[in-house]
Amino acid sequence: MYLLNPRSTDDTDALYRRFHSARPFRHWLIEDFFNAEWADRLIAEFPDFERGNARNENGELGGKSVVERIRDLGPAYAALDDLAKSPAFLSWLSASTGIPDLLYDPEYFGGGTHDNRHGQDLDVHVDFNRHPGNGSHRRLNLIVYLNKDWQPDWGGGLELHSDPRSEADQVSIIQPLFNHCVVFETTEHSWHGFSRITLPEAEHHRSRKSIALYFYTASRPSEEVAPTHSTIYVDRPLPERFHAGHVLSEADLQEIKGLLARRDQHNQRLYRELTAAQNRVALLEQSAGGNPFGHAARFWNGSLRFASRLGAADRAPMIREARDAFLPFVSHLPPLVRQPLRRMWRRMQKPAPASVVADASPATTATTQIKMKCVLCGNEAAALQQVGAVAPTHPGPFQVNEYRLLHCANCDTVRLDPTPNAADLNTLYCGSVQFSDDTYTAPERVAQILDYYTHCLTSLKLLPKPGGRCLEVGAGLAWVSRGCKQLDTKIHTTAQDLSDECSLRCPWVDSYRVVPVEELATEQRYALISLTHVIEHVPDPEVLLGELNARLENEGKIFITAPFRPIGWQPNQGISAWNSYSYLHVPAHISYLSKRWFDQVCQRLGLAVLHWSQEQDGGQAFEVVLGKASAAAN
Structure with missing residues (x-):
């Protein structure tokens, strides 16, 4: 909390009263929110416009650039991220607004740094009300502005509306001034936007800079609960100068065309969302009806x-x-x-496999100690600790319906026991369980995913040289290949998967191979091999890495992301620490690997760990970069 200005933030009772008495809906404004030195550092480390994602919800390039991964921007933003997720700050924010049990969003979905150029505005809207990843309720927007010497007639003022569809609409305007922080509630009536930025020609080098943090809760008062929805916009009306007898100028005509085009974009987005929802309903009805x-x-x-x-x-x-x-x-x-x-x-079902000893039934506690061979590191007498019993997390006619998670102290991995058999995995991926990727085709989600992968390709120096080759294993929609092509169209992309479901939907892939990895020609070498959320599904990940190593150029790199465990997790916490279906998916996720395991395997395979991070998604996913040990030594 030392980063905040105590003179502005200490009196939480006063902030609480201000929040609940504000109109047109609950909010407060704090001037000089951060201490002055740190606010200046946030400006100094603010990302260039070109670094961010400048595509709007319709996938079109615009005048707004967003960087969600703020922790990577520099020390000041890493400190901001630490502050935002700290219990002390969340408690202070709850006390100053009266909203208890606030949750930090490690993904910064829709938030992060916002950079708006001359000519940009934001239509009045209410925000999406559920987090698209975990379904939690969106409750608060916190926005800090970083614009020194901003003038009111430049536009860009935050507008809070009582009802933008009503002639009796009441509007409160907050100027985006340096180190001013506004916090407002997210409800079905918290209408807000900002007016068009109209900078003088001499000031066109400026932009409207802000940092947006969104906070959630697991539940909310029943009277505030509404069906899940995305952002809902109200199109701007015609300006007041348009009236009977008004003679249209060329500028007037262009403004009308712009308003109509924006309305069409909103309608098209809603149509896409409605179509996707109808398709999901049809699939559910088909399944429920026994078709x-x-x-x-x-x-x-x-x-x-x-x-x-x-x-x-x-x-x-x-x-x-x-x-x-x-x-x-x-x-x-x-x-x-x-x-x-x-x-x-x-x-x-057959009796439990031999690896399940008598004192380690599914009902035993997480403190049960087991001595047997670890299938991941090969230690013959590994000290394994039972984390807890788990059942399949998706309904399906699995041959095995009771698993347990075992933690190995030697390689610090967690794996399913017994290892899922081929029939269950076939049922999961090719049979009764079908996964919809509608979430990953929405323009705003596509832009978010591509922003992550293009950032990884550049910041981790993974991008092959022009004419170089990229192999994406278990590719699906081939996001890494798409990122490579976005950065350099001369890179040759190959995608590998065991299903052809996505092969026709990836025009950014030059060659889509529907074969096992071991059937890929070893004489073809790649500058980059990627496995994004793939290795956790593989029964023997070391064998897979050996196959990939045989296809890697001497100076090439292997990029891997996969589910991990919450930072600081201990086996005696059982499975309670996993708070998302995506990260504890039985039996699809066979193993949860670790830095120690990669170090051990790389030593055996002649590889080296070049980069390791386990901060993704709140510490529940890791990213690792591997390279040839001989190249790393040079």
């Missing part, structure tokens, strides 16, 4: 293969064919039929 046609072909072909193996001495292939054919089909039967079949299937 099995999505798997009819697999059922029929699998049945034929099963019949062809009847009478064979080796029954294992026959059982696999039956399982692959029937399980995905069963998952789409009506619940009254499906549930008894699932119970019968569970009763037919």
Whole structure:
């Protein structure tokens, strides 16, 4: 809290009263929010416009640039990030607004630094009301302005509206002045925007700079709860000068065209969101209604293969064919039929594998100690600690329905036990469980994801040289390849996956290979190999890294991101520390690797760890860069 100006922030009772008495909705304004020296440092480290993401919600380049990953901007912004997530600051913010249990957003979704150029404005709107990643309720906007000597007639003032659709609309305007901080509630009636920036020609080098932090809660008062929605805009009306008899100038005509174009953009965005929602509903209705046609072909072909193996001495292939054919089909039967079949299937399960000792049943506590070989580091008598029992986090007819998480003290990894079998993984990825990527096609989400990967490519010096080659493993929508092409179209991109579901949707990929990694030619070498949220799905990650090493140029790099564990997590915390479905996904996520494991494996494979960070997504994901040990030594 030492970064705040105590003269402005100490009296939380006064701030609370000001917040609740403010109109047109609850807010307060603090002048001289940060101490002066630190505010100046924030200006000095403010990113250039070109560094940020300047695409709007429709995917078009505009006059607003956003950088969400503020921690990477410099020491002042790292300190700001530390402040924003500190219990002391969150407690102070709750006390000054009366909103308890506020949550920090490690993703800074929609927030971060905002840089608005001459001519930019922001239509009046209410913000999205749920975090798109974890569903928490958005409650507060905190904005700090960094504009010295800003003049009111330059525009850009924050407008707070009572009801922009009403002729009785009441508007309060807050000027974006240096080191002024405004905090306002996020509700279904917290309408706000800012007026068009109209800088004098001599001041066009300036821009409207601000830092936006958004805070959430796990729940909110029932009277404030509304259906989940994205940002809702109200289009600006015609200026007052337009009236009967007014003669249009060329500037008037261009302004009208701009207003109509913006209205069309808002309508198109809403149409895309509505279409995506309707598609999701249709899929849910199909599943709920027991419509099995999505798997009819697999059922029929699998049945034929099963019949062809009847009478064979080796029954294992026959059982696999039956399982692959029937399980995905069963998952789409009506619940009254499906549930008894699932119970019968569970009763037919084999006994627990030998690795599960008598005193380590699924009901045992997280403090259970186990001595056996760690399948990740190979230690024959590893000290394993049971983290907790877990069941599949997505409904499906899995062969194994009870797992446990084991932590190895030797390599500091956490893995599922037993290792999921091939049939369950096939069911998960190719059978009954289908994942929708609608979230990742919205323009604002696309821009956010690309901003992250292009930043990694440049800041970690991963980008191949012009004409160089990039291989993306488990590519899906091939975000790294897309980032490479965005930065340099001369880079040759290859994507590898086991499914062709996305292959036709990635025009930025020069070659999309639907084969296992080991079938990629070893004579083809790559300057960059990426695995983004892939390695956690692999039963033997060391073998995979060996395959990739054989295809890596001498000076090449391997870039990996994957789910981790919350920073400071200990096995005796059990699984309670994982607070997101995305990071504890059973049985899809087989292992949660560590820096120590990478150090051990790299030594065996002739690789070296060049970069390690576990700060992504609040410490629940890591990024690591590997290179040839021989090249690193030079």
